[in-house]
Amino acid sequence: MNHPARLKALDRSLDAGHFDSFVVTHLPNVRYLCGFAGSSAVLAFAAGEWAFFTDGRYTEQAMQQVRGASLHVSPGASLTEAARWMATKFKRRKMRVRIGVEAEHFTLALEQRLANALAEQLPRSRFRLVPTSDLVERLRVKKDADEIRVMREAAKLASGIFPDVLRQISSQATENEIAAELEYLARKAGAEKMSFETIVAAGKRSALPHARPTTQRLGRGFVVLDYGVILHGYCSDMTRTIFSGRADAAARKLYDAVLEAQLAGIAAVRSGRPVGEVDAVARAVLKKRKLDKYFTHSLGHGVGLEIHEAPRLAKGQTQVLEPGMVITIEPGAYVAGRGGVRIEDLVLVTERGCEVLSSTPKEFVSC
Numbered sequence: 221m222n223h224p225a226r227l228k229a230l231d232r233s234l235d236a237g238h239f240d241s242f243v244v245t246h247l248p249n250v251r252y253l254c255g256f257a258g259s260s261a262v263l264a265f266a267a268g269e270w271a272f273f274t275d276g277r278y279t280e281q282a283m284q285q286v287r288g289a290s291l292h293v294s295p296g297a298s299l300t301e302a303a304r305w306m307a308t309k310f311k312r313r314k315m316r317v318r319i320g321v322e323a324e325h326f327t328l329a330l331e332q333r334l335a336n337a338l339a340e341q342l343p344r345s346r347f348r349l350v351p352t353s354d355l356v357e358r359l360r361v362k363k364d365a366d367e368i369r370v371m372r373e374a375a376k377l378a379s380g381i382f383p384d385v386l387r388q389i390s391s392q393a394t395e396n397e398i399a400a401e402l403e404y405l406a407r408k409a410g411a412e413k414m415s416f417e418t419i420v421a422a423g424k425r426s427a428l429p430h431a432r433p434t435t436q437r438l439g440r441g442f443v444v445l446d447y448g449v450i451l452h453g454y455c456s457d458m459t460r461t462i463f464s465g466r467a468d469a470a471a472r473k474l475y476d477a478v479l480e481a482q483l484a485g486i487a488a489v490r491s492g493r494p495v496g497e498v499d500a501v502a503r504a505v506l507k508k509r510k511l512d513k514y515f516t517h518s519l520g521h522g523v524g525l526e527i528h529e530a531p532r533l534a535k536g537q538t539q540v541l542e543p544g545m546v547i548t549i550e551p552g553a554y555v556a557g558r559g560g561v562r563i564e565d566l567v568l569v570t571e572r573g574c575e576v577l578s579s580t581p582k583e584f585v586s587c
Contacts, residue, residue: 221366223255224288226359227270233355234265239320241266241306242355243334245299246325248525249356255285257453263289264302266309273298273305299330303337311341316348323351354530361522361530362544367454368568371523371546374411374456375566375577378449381405382460382580389587391440391464395420395433398445406449415448415455415527422464427560429517429552440465442475442559448527455527457548458578459564463586474511474553475584478561481505481551482582485519489567489574491543495533498541502551511553514560520548523566545569546577 230253234242244250244263251257254272258281261274270289274282279293294301310317319338321331331349338347363371381402388401399420406414421431423441431444443464448457461478463471485502499519506512518534523546531539533547541547550564565578 221255222364223253226253227288229359230356231265231268233358234320237320237352237355238318239265239350239352240310240315240317242320242352243299243302243306243326244322244356245330246322246356249322249325249360251453252356252360252525254289255287256282257285258282260298262298262302264306266306269309271302271305273302297333299333300337303334304341307338307341310346316346317342318348318350320350320352320355322356323353326351357530360524362542363524363546363568364544367524368544368546370452370454371456371566371568372577374449374451374454375458376579377409377411377451378406378447378456378458379578379580381409382445385445386462386585386587389438389443389462389464391438394435394437395422395425396435398438398443399433402445402447406447411449411451412453413450415450415457415523419444419446419459421560424557424559426461427554427556427558429554429560429562438464442471442561444560444562446562446564448523453525455523455525456577457523457527457564457566458580459550459562460580460582460585461561461563463584465586467584467586471559472584474555474559475561477506477509477511478551478553478563479582479584480509481515482549482563482565485549485551486565486567486574486576489541489547489549489569491541491569491571491573493541494537495531495539495541496535496537498549499533499535499537502549503535506551506553514553514555515551516554517552520550520564520567522547541569543569543571 242265272289422438426442446459481502488501520533522529552562554560
């Protein structure tokens, strides 16, 4: 990963916004910018320099991972140490300093702590904390070649364990048992951890889009399996729905409708297309089948260092797809009291269309 290049790209955004300083506290953004993968750190910019702050637990890790920023290890709070470092950069300058903070990730308590630490060396009239929105996230939207390689590997790993998961499906197995087996297989195959809490929802509970596994037996009916793995910090995401027992014609009809919508959504993915249009294409298929009222969420979302990133593929969203974006296409239909179906793939936007990274087959499966 070319972390110094990412810092330079952010430098340009800070110059354009007339920021004298900037504080990064959101850990996925810290990792994206300098490579640090620990759980406590602050990355700060001032007077043309980047500095990284953490505590003694991470001395060796930071020395191995951090690139493009000077390293500061202290027993004190990292945000306080970063504030003191920034203040020294501007102490002799007769100017009012604009310090950017990540509004979505910066609490009032953190704001007060930062201001108090700055005020130890600078009069409060000499600095202003300015909320920013998505300065780093906008850089993260388009994945570079290294990120795409890692995400392709993560998707391959997640897809590769699915046949073994299917062999565990039986009417007597519980949702918890299937989730545990799935996560064991993922770890055994090399996953660092799961991208999110694995979803296994059976029978009537399959109509709950974000159901969590329980001790309920699968019985007869749809089983939604939604999971992802993390490799080198990057997430994958996929969903498959199978049928436990013998399926009737109504179940096949519901599944086929969702699959048709999913394939239509994938076919609509191309560079230059507004994300809302892609959502509309998939939604129109379900509307034709009189199932659109059962599709209760957006078509998809970006994936990367976090499981939910920009862009959001939903009605009314105008962001345009660009090569390098990695998104999900995941329509669903959830009929209360009967069950639900969701089919999801991880998709890379390319110059000429898209590449589906999830290789697991999508034909109807009954176990």
